[in-house]
Amino acid sequence: MDKLGKQSQPGSRRRFLAGSATGALTFPAVVRAQETINLRFQSTWPTKDLFHEFALDFAKKVTEISAGRVRLQMLPSGSIVKPLDVLEAVHRGQIDGGHGVCTYWVARHPAYGLFGSSPAVGLDSHTFLAWMEHGGGRRLYDELVHTTLRLNVQGFLYGPMGIQPLGWFKRRVAKAEDLRGLRFRTAGLAIDMIREMGMVPTRLWGQEIVDALERGQIDAAEYTNPTSDRALGFPNAAKLCYLRSYHQGSEVFEVIINKRKFDSLPEDLQRVFRYAAQAASSEVHWKTIDRYATDYQEMKSRMGVSFELTPDNILKAQLEAWRRVAQQRSSENRLFARVLESQQMFARRVVAYQLESTVSQQMAYDFWYGKK
Numbered sequence: 001m002d003k004l005g006k007q008s009q010p011g012s013r014r015r016f017l018a019g020s021a022t023g024a025l026t027f028p029a030v031v032r033a034q035e036t037i038n039l040r041f042q043s044t045w046p047t048k049d050l051f052h053e054f055a056l057d058f059a060k061k062v063t064e065i066s067a068g069r070v071r072l073q074m075l076p077s078g079s080i081v082k083p084l085d086v087l088e089a090v091h092r093g094q095i096d097g098g099h100g101v102c103t104y105w106v107a108r109h110p111a112y113g114l115f116g117s118s119p120a121v122g123l124d125s126h127t128f129l130a131w132m133e134h135g136g137g138r139r140l141y142d143e144l145v146h147t148t149l150r151l152n153v154q155g156f157l158y159g160p161m162g163i164q165p166l167g168w169f170k171r172r173v174a175k176a177e178d179l180r181g182l183r184f185r186t187a188g189l190a191i192d193m194i195r196e197m198g199m200v201p202t203r204l205w206g207q208e209i210v211d212a213l214e215r216g217q218i219d220a221a222e223y224t225n226p227t228s229d230r231a232l233g234f235p236n237a238a239k240l241c242y243l244r245s246y247h248q249g250s251e252v253f254e255v256i257i258n259k260r261k262f263d264s265l266p267e268d269l270q271r272v273f274r275y276a277a278q279a280a281s282s283e284v285h286w287k288t289i290d291r292y293a294t295d296y297q298e299m300k301s302r303m304g305v306s307f308e309l310t311p312d313n314i315l316k317a318q319l320e321a322w323r324r325v326a327q328q329r330s331s332e333n334r335l336f337a338r339v340l341e342s343q344q345m346f347a348r349r350v351v352a353y354q355l356e357s358t359v360s361q362q363m364a365y366d367f368w369y370g371k372k
Contacts, residue, residue: 042081042098125252156274166244176197183220185212186248242309316350
């Protein structure tokens with residue numbers, strides 16, 4: 001009997017079943033008929049770098065969340081253009097998108113360096129992303145990209161990387177004065193900071209950094225993290241690494257896509273990029289916790305690397321140098337000043353609560369795993 005209380009006729013039942021069977025067969029055909037959008041991206045990372053793995057993870061999430069409607073190919077650094085040319089290539093449509101960090105575009109505008117790779121103002125990478133989403137950061141980022149620079153680019157910031165080491169050194173340093181005259185590799189606004197500290201900055205990429213260390217062309221260098229540093233061969237070039245630094249206190253990734261290409265996507269696929277960035281942020285955090293610790297222990301126990309904590313007086317000298325640089329940059333550029341002021345206002349409120357409410361893990365660690 002059907003829902004209206006009428007007795008179903010045998011013939012109608014057969015027709016219903018036949019129609020249902022036909023529908024079950026034709027529904028997937030409708031899905032298959034939807035056009036697949038193929039996008040070609042290039043990262044700024046070499047293939048063996050953990051960061052290129054993160055770029056591939058993001059591409060995979062876009063494809064999976066879109067149920068295959070978007071297939072995102074992520075090529076490694078140098079496949080089509082040089083790393084520093086990725087932004088321009090995306091802007092012009094030479095490639096559909098890219099994966100890197102904002103600090104690589106500082107030459108375009110100094111405020112770019114404040115979006116995820118700047119010296120510390122109290123925000124770590126997690127609180128930086130909170131500022132982006134809830135503290136006005138996204139509005140300022142879009143103003144920089146679309147209004148100030150008029151770039152044909154849509155960007156998404158994601159992926160808290162954690163605090164970087166100060167870097168790899170040929171000899172020990174005990175005080176800020178020991179850094180003067182050292183030829184040091186870094187990137188972005190950290191270049192201004194270390195120059196203010198009396199160091200000699202050098203711009204190098206990936207494997208170039210290790211080669212320069214081995215040949216004695218530079219005295220020290222930072223790249224990013226234990227896993228990437230190990231993969232690129234830093235332990236072969238230097239055996240001393242200083243942990244903890246303020247030179248890049250809140251680094252996160254940036255994914256960019258050609259804006260005309262992005263605007264042509266259906267709204268639900270535009271949202272896929274945003275949701276993929278949010279999901280990938282968690283994966284970056286979870287994966288770095290595991291991988292950094294593993295490679296740190298490997299280099300320490302089996303590769304003869306000595307890890308030491310950066311002396312406090314050097315950390316303080318970093319902050320003092322960065323304050324002078326930030327003040328100078330702010331006086332020269334209004335947008336830089338507005339971005340920095342917004343970050344500081346957010347940090348003053350949010351970090352104050354974090355410092356008061358978060359218990360240190362040092363006591364618990366010493367209790368369970370320290371020497372008895």
